[in-house]
Amino acid sequence: MTKRIRSKITRGSGELAILSLLAEQPLYGFEIARQIGERTNGALQFTLASLYPLLYEMEKRGWVDAHWQANQAGRDRRYYRLTTAGRRQLAPLREEWRSFFQALDSLAGVSHA
């Protein structure tokens, strides 16, 4: 099922998606948005306007840090990398969302599996 969920995505779900991706490897903004769209079959899609305020907020909290790096074509990209604080944040966020889906499942029979 590839129905797009365009709205009602909480900040927490966006944080979880980004932290989970960055736990695998450092990525730049466009690539973060692209991978989230691709790996959720388009169910979650970040626009520029939704992505960057969230990334900057996470940077301010110290969950990610960023550095500029040029690719082979000479284009500068700002790569985001998970910090130790961000890694610490990931487990409780996952647990919170697991509990949320379990609660929703028991209430409305909506499974996240």
Add this chain to the structure above:
Amino acid sequence: MPDWKQVVSQRMARLNLPVDSKHEVFAELAAHLAETYEAARARGLMHEVAVAFTLQEVRSWRVLAHDIARARSKENFMTNRIRTLWLPSVANLLAAMLLLMMMQRLGAKPHLIWVNAIDGKFALVFYFPWLIALPFLGAAGAYLSRCSQGDTFARLTAALSPALALIILICLIAPWSLLIDGLSIYRLVLIAGGLLTWGVLPACTLLIGALPFLRGSLPSKTFIGENNHA
């Protein structure tokens, strides 16, 4: 290809950030738009359609400028750190110290355990009623930090702040004491004893109270805003 940096800087001219920070934001957003445009072109879209498609990334530039200014503002960071870490820590520290002072004024007698060091004898001082009360203060510190959306580190620091303050104090005083009175096994055992009774033991009791509040978090109630459709 359009000059995306110019597009961004024109539409976000009112972005309320220091100049360096503003240019960095413009460069990053422009790079994102450029890649979005190129991806659209690679899918076979005509130039005009690709530009229109790319500009759909932002519904309201004014709202985006506001969101980014708020997200990058240092003031929020300070407020967040103060709210989640410093306020609960200071409140907990003050409460612990006031409690100890009150107990001493009310005549609570310390329990003394005499220790024989090689060069002399000294007493380990325990205020058991205070130690028994500390788990409640540890719980309160961690709870206050959790209510402010503090992470595990902030909660733990807030919970242990009375013990941490005492450990820091002892670590600051100890070198001076050794410098003035000279290095001896007696002095070292005395310092270790002080760390144990005023640092480690209080930290353990505070931690016991804090444990239930270290895991889990209060769900965020903030929804991504008007232009923030994920």
